[in-house]
Amino acid sequence: MQDVAFPAFGLLTVGATGWPVAPAAPGGCCGGLPGRARRPGDGVVWWNQRRLETPEEMNRLQQLLDESAAGAGAHLRGIITDDRRLTARQLAGRLQGMCLLVVATVTADGRPLAGPVDGYFLHGSFFFSSGRDSVRMRHLATRPAVSASYLPGEQLAVTVHGRAELFDMSDPASAELRQAMLDHYVPRQGPEFEAWLDQLDAVGARIAAEKMFTLSMSE
Numbered sequence: 001m002q003d004v005a006f007p008a009f010g011l012l013t014v015g016a017t018g019w020p021v022a023p024a025a026p027g028g029c030c031g032g033l034p035g036r037a038r039r040p041g042d043g044v045v046w047w048n049q050r051r052l053e054t055p056e057e058m059n060r061l062q063q064l065l066d067e068s069a070a071g072a073g074a075h076l077r078g079i080i081t082d083d084r085r086l087t088a089r090q091l092a093g094r095l096q097g098m099c100l101l102v103v104a105t106v107t108a109d110g111r112p113l114a115g116p117v118d119g120y121f122l123h124g125s126f127f128f129s130s131g132r133d134s135v136r137m138r139h140l141a142t143r144p145a146v147s148a149s150y151l152p153g154e155q156l157a158v159t160v161h162g163r164a165e166l167f168d169m170s171d172p173a174s175a176e177l178r179q180a181m182l183d184h185y186v187p188r189q190g191p192e193f194e195a196w197l198d199q200l201d202a203v204g205a206r207i208a209a210e211k212m213f214t215l216s217m218s219e
Contacts, residue, residue, distance in 0.1 A: 095121035
């Protein structure tokens, strides 16, 4: 094995087959490396994710983070101090693979309704999907205001407020979200997941962020 520098994660140990060895921390986004699966013939765990953000998207994300922090109230600024914020590059590096989000939509009578969804951070934005007839997607089709939080533990929190842009998962434009879902679930559930996904009448959503806040605490 040898150590190799990877831009999103720093120095990783690479096994005999050339695949990075994931840390022992348990699954999912920010819990060790995402997209982990046993590679046939290899005794290590491999990493199958990549960061998609372009320099222009990273610049826009950094601007969003800076403007959100500058416009925050005194209470929030007292908690999310400058030394506790993540840069755009740090954030994109942390949000690899599937990140379990709590997404809040708005009912017809103005009540918030929150629930968990599989989120994926692609091109500097959070994406998720659900069935076309789900309560969440029906809300967003008529009232696109949305908030979401990623809170894997006390050490990291990412919160976004904005509007949902919906698209059909059958549309070619959804290819990267679909691939991110396959990268996460096929190693865990096998090819049956892809067959199940393809028969769904699913809708995808991109959160067009108006505000985004990050909080990173040392362990």
